Amino acid sequence: RFLSIGLFRFCGVFKSAEPGENVTLRCGDTNINKDLDLQWRRLNEEWNKYVFFYWNNSVHLDGQHESFRNRVFPEDSQMKDGDSVVLTNVTINDNGIYQCFISKHDGLYRGWKMILNPEILKAEPGENVTLRCEDTNMDEIFLLEWIKPNLWGEETVFLYRSDGILFEAQPESYRNRVFLKNSQMKDGDLSVVLKNVTSNDNGTYECRVRQMNALQRGWTLISIIYLSVSITTPKFLAWLVNVTLRCEDKNINGMFHLKWIRPNLQRDEIVFLYWNDEVPPFQHESFQNRVFLKNRQMKDGDLSVVLKNVTINDSGIYDCKEGGERDFSTAEMSSS
Numbered sequence: 001r002f003l004s005i006g007l008f009r010f011c012g013v014f015k016s017a018e019p020g021e022n023v024t025l026r027c028g029d030t031n032i033n034k035d036l037d038l039q040w041r042r043l044n045e046e047w048n049k050y051v052f053f054y055w056n057n058s059v060h061l062d063g064q065h066e067s068f069r070n071r072v073f074p075e076d077s078q079m080k081d082g083d084s085v086v087l088t089n090v091t092i093n094d095n096g097i098y099q100c101f102i103s104k105h106d107g108l109y110r111g112w113k114m115i116l117n118p119e120i121l122k123a124e125p126g127e128n129v130t131l132r133c134e135d136t137n138m139d140e141i142f143l144l145e146w147i148k149p150n151l152w153g154e155e156t157v158f159l160y161r162s163d164g165i166l167f168e169a170q171p172e173s174y175r176n177r178v179f180l181k182n183s184q185m186k187d188g189d190l191s192v193v194l195k196n197v198t199s200n201d202n203g204t205y206e207c208r209v210r211q212m213n214a215l216q217r218g219w220t221l222i223s224i225i226y227l228s229v230s231i232t233t234p235k236f237l238a239w240l241v242n243v244t245l246r247c248e249d250k251n252i253n254g255m256f257h258l259k260w261i262r263p264n265l266q267r268d269e270i271v272f273l274y275w276n277d278e279v280p281p282f283q284h285e286s287f288q289n290r291v292f293l294k295n296r297q298m299k300d301g302d303l304s305v306v307l308k309n310v311t312i313n314d315s316g317i318y319d320c321k322e323g324g325e326r327d328f329s330t331a332e333m334s335s336s
Contacts, residue, residue, distance in 0.1 A: 023087045025040065025087060041101070042096045073085065126197070131192050133223040142210050143160070143210040146192055146206070148206075179192060209222060244294055245318050250300060259272070259320075259321045291307050
């Protein structure tokens with residue numbers, strides 16, 4: 001049995017690929033040794049199925065999920081130069097969060113998220129957005145589900161069964177906010193409308209179905225949408241000046257964790273991190289010695305930070321989050 005305990009880390013890395021390409025999933029540890037136990041899994045797969053398993057100096061195929069048979073290989077056949085694996089001939093059904101487990105003294109655990117050809121959708125808070133999904137070749141649909149995957153599982157955004165919508169499956173945050181664009185799903189239109197979006201709706205959405213005549217085959221993935229909700233501000237001249245990124249919450253307490261990030265499809269960059277009255281050294285190198293709390297005491301819930309010497313490379317979306325990953329504010333900055 002494979003056991004991994006101890007340190008948890010999600011790298012926040014997004015891999016984008018075209019169908020048919022080969023993709024390398026890197027766990028990032030080049031200091032492995034002959035006693036390494038390595039396992040790659042895809043989140044939400046059956047607990048006893050894996051993508052790749054290397055143990056006792058050999059690759060084990062028993063228990064490998066059938067969809068990955070003869071498609072996953074170590075980048076280095078001798079496993080001398082790291083713990084990366086190559087997934088060949090990827091398809092849309094390979095989308096998901098891939099977790100790398102390394103059994104060593106620190107019980108290291110890393111995660112990767114791979115997305116094939118996502119549609120990128122941008123919106124401002126308060127807008128209604130259409131999450132598009134279409135399959136004109138569909139037979140009678142037994143189940144239609146829109147989900148939002150995350151590291152802890154997945155949220156059911158919308159669930160439709162042949163006899164109607166299953167509202168009880170939705171989390172409260174989506175109640176009365178998600179509807180079929182076409183109530184009859186005419187011409188294979190499986191799109192849904194998400195109303196009154198906020199920064200908490202940021203993330204990846206997947207549309208999948210089960211057909212009446214193929215229930216044994218499980219879910220079929222149809223489309224993937226990456227939604228980015230942010231406040232768009234007019235472009236301004238920001239070149240070697242200081243900019244305040246504003247964030248406020250009057251309900252913070254003494255044991256407070258604050259994180260400013262700049263998210264994108266490749267990697268979430270840590271702009272600023274405040275942890276138990278300390279500022280840990282985990283900033284992205286481009287922000288080191290450039291970001292400071294506007295109010296060191298965070299008086300009256302002021303969580304704003306000052307970004308110094310801004311250049312065009314600082315353009316992007318900045319998210320202010322608390323320790324539980326709840327969004328306080330989101331803003332988009334453009335430098336020109």
